[in-house]
Amino acid sequence: xxxxxxxxxxxxxxxxxxxxxxxxxxxxxxxxxxxxxxxxxxxxxxxxxxxxxxxxxxxxxxxxxxxxxxxxxxxxxxxxxxxxxxxxxxxxxxxxxxxxxxxxxxxxxxx
Amino acid sequence: xxxxxxxxxxxxxxxxxxxxxxxxxxxxxxxxxxxxxxxxxxxxxxxxxxxxxxxxxxxxxxxxxxxxxxxxxxxxxxxxxxxxxxxxxxxxxxxxxxxxxxxxxxxxxxxxxxxxxxxxxxxxxxxxxxxxxxxxxxxxxxxxxxxxxxxxxxxxxxxxxxxxxxxxxxxxxxxxxxxxxxxxxxxxxxxxxxxxxxxxxxxxxxxxxxxxxxxxxxxxxxxxxxxxxxxxxxxxxxxxxxxx
Numbered sequence: 001x002x003x004x005x006x007x008x009x010x011x012x013x014x015x016x017x018x019x020x021x022x023x024x025x026x027x028x029x030x031x032x033x034x035x036x037x038x039x040x041x042x043x044x045x046x047x048x049x050x051x052x053x054x055x056x057x058x059x060x061x062x063x064x065x066x067x068x069x070x071x072x073x074x075x076x077x078x079x080x081x082x083x084x085x086x087x088x089x090x091x092x093x094x095x096x097x098x099x100x101x102x103x104x105x106x107x108x109x110x111x
Numbered sequence: 112x113x114x115x116x117x118x119x120x121x122x123x124x125x126x127x128x129x130x131x132x133x134x135x136x137x138x139x140x141x142x143x144x145x146x147x148x149x150x151x152x153x154x155x156x157x158x159x160x161x162x163x164x165x166x167x168x169x170x171x172x173x174x175x176x177x178x179x180x181x182x183x184x185x186x187x188x189x190x191x192x193x194x195x196x197x198x199x200x201x202x203x204x205x206x207x208x209x210x211x212x213x214x215x216x217x218x219x220x221x222x223x224x225x226x227x228x229x230x231x232x233x234x235x236x237x238x239x240x241x242x243x244x245x246x247x248x249x250x251x252x253x254x255x256x257x258x259x260x261x262x263x264x265x266x267x268x269x270x271x272x273x274x275x276x277x278x279x280x281x282x283x284x285x286x287x288x289x290x291x292x293x294x295x296x297x298x299x300x301x302x303x304x305x306x307x308x309x310x311x312x313x314x315x316x317x318x319x320x321x322x323x324x325x326x327x328x329x330x331x332x333x334x335x336x337x338x339x340x341x342x343x344x345x346x347x348x349x350x351x352x353x354x355x
Contacts, residue, residue, distance in 0.1 A: 001157055001158040001185060001187065003184065008159065009163065010190070011184070011190060012167050012170055012171065013170065014194055015198065016170030016171045018194065018201075019171050019172075019176065019198065020228060022202060023208055023228065023230040024208065024227035025205050025209075026209035026212050027208045027211050027212055027223050027226065027227055027230075028223055030209075030212050032216040032217040033216070035212065035213070039209075040213060041343075041344040041347055041348070042344045043206075043209055043210040043340070044210075044343065045308070045312040045339060045342075045343030046206050046336070047210075047235075047236050047239055047240070047299075048313045049313075049335075049340040049342075049343060050332070050336045051236060051296045052314075053319065053321075053332050054203075054296070055292070055293045055296050055297055056316075056320050057320065057321060057324045058290075059293050059297075062289060064289040073293075076290070076294070077293060077297055080294060081297055081301045081304075082301075083301070084298055084300070085301050085302065085304055087302075088302040089302065090135075090240075090298050090302060091138070091298075093297070093298035093301055094138065094298040097297065097298060098294060
């Protein structure tokens with residue numbers, strides 16, 4: 001790394017301020033002014049629109065296996081989604097996924 | 112309820128919302144720990160001082176962008192490029208910010224500013240899931256809940272970065288803690304797939320996200336999210352028309 005200490009602090013500060021402004025943007029500026037119906041409709045899908053797309057590559061090409069497809073991690077991911085939809089309970093889904101992953105790893109280590 | 116007695120119950124309801132948030136945020140400590148330790152290790156390995164590593168974690172408080180920035184800094188990328196790439200990774204949070212407006216827009220500005228500082232994937236998804244499930248929550252309860260969720264996560268993230276920076280030892284890969292992030296996020300999202308519109312949005316997000324995975328620094332994800340939100344909204348409109 002060939003940056004001066006000043007440059008590194010500039011990077012940190014600008015990133016900090018920039019990230020805050022991104023997070024503050026709509027929440028800070030719109031406040032409780034009404035928003036158009038279609039915009040509200042779009043925003044309702046934010047969680048299910050962002051997180052699956054963010055996680056999918058990590059499931060198919062995990063960093064821990066150097067991007068190699070790992071049937072165990074895909075199985076665990078499917079288990080989480082199915083248990084989550086079925087039970088509507090976050091903790092059961094986490095538990096189901098963790099059990100699938102670690103039980104699978106134990107079986108593979110044993111074989 | 113008369114106005115004179117309304118004050119105490121309001122306070123208690125905000126307090127219990129806060130503790131409900133703490134409880135729901137606590138499992139994310141598991142997820143914050145390996146990543147924050149790793150960030151501390153990588154940042155000091157890359158040549159940052161302890162103060163700089165902590166400055167990142169406290170001022171930016173956004174895991175994926177911090178890792179992206181360090182990676183580019185190790186490669187001696189230009190400062191402008193480091194900033195551009197790292198901020199692009201965080202642009203999804205503008206969507207989070209907008210989606211919180213219907214729930215928190217009426218809160219005082221300084222509270223919205225604090226919420227903005229603490230608005231990252233974990234606090235956002237946990238809080239919105241609760242707001243959706245309980246439309247009767249007051250704005251004050253929603254604010255308390257959000258701060259409750261952040262209470263266990265943010266100190267764990269900052270404290271364990273310090274531990275990683277000092278100890279210089281990442282958590283062994285054999286523990287498969289890398290997979291905690293997908294596990295937690297999938298477990299949060301799955302119960303929210305409650306209609307055909309939500310499932311369609313999720314499917315488009317996965318498909319486009321995978322197709323555009325090689326686009327630089329989070330831009331593929333933004334396109335995937337935009338396409339998925341549009342899909343969800345259009346399917347919702349279509350279902351309403353069909354029901355008429």
